[in-house]
Amino acid sequence: MTRLIETATTSLSQEEAFGYVAEFENIDQWDPGVSKSVKSIPGDTAVGTAYDLDLSYRGRSLKMTYTVTEWEPNHRVVLEGVGGPVKAIDTITFVSGDDGTIVTYQADLSLRGIAKLIQPLMGSRLNAVGEAAGQGLRTWLAELERQHN
Numbered sequence: 424m425t426r427l428i429e430t431a432t433t434s435l436s437q438e439e440a441f442g443y444v445a446e447f448e449n450i451d452q453w454d455p456g457v458s459k460s461v462k463s464i465p466g467d468t469a470v471g472t473a474y475d476l477d478l479s480y481r482g483r484s485l486k487m488t489y490t491v492t493e494w495e496p497n498h499r500v501v502l503e504g505v506g507g508p509v510k511a512i513d514t515i516t517f518v519s520g521d522d523g524t525i526v527t528y529q530a531d532l533s534l535r536g537i538a539k540l541i542q543p544l545m546g547s548r549l550n551a552v553g554e555a556a557g558q559g560l561r562t563w564l565a566e567l568e569r570q571h572n
Contacts, residue, residue, distance in 0.1 A: 427530045427550065429557025433564040434523040435571065438497050441517045443567060444526055444560070445500040447474045447489055453563035454556040456480060463488075470494050476504070480552065485509065508534050528560060 459477040478485045487506030504511035512531045
């Protein structure tokens with residue numbers, strides 16, 4: 424398993440940050456590896472809500488389905504993603520800080536089947552994917568702050 428952790432601080436309230444980031448239909452706005460995210464059933468997000476994602480990595484496409492497994496409004500969301508040889512558990516937490524909200528994005532990635540044999544060799548590539556997502560999240564939150572001011 425590879426664990427990626429990225430943190431972003433925003434002046435948005437905890438409720439606002441949660442509303443934008445925990446709604447995984449928005450991940451294509453901040454994660455450059457995601458080209459499309461669609462909520463499979465309209466309505467309020469809750470445990471069991473699923474999202475179909477189109478991802479791109481080094482010129483290859485991958486479809487994944489992420490399902491909300493934990494939903495604590497304004498505090499935490501956990502999603503489990505499966506697609507091809509990849510399994511992911513993404514945990515996003517929201518904590519009030521002195522200057523707004525601290526958003527922590529953690530992705531635990533593991534390869535399944537025969538692909539798991541090469542996982543030890545993928546560490547630096549997967550870390551780069553996590554860093555790009557973290558930077559995208561920080562940039563997107565800064566843009567949302569500008570829109571709210």
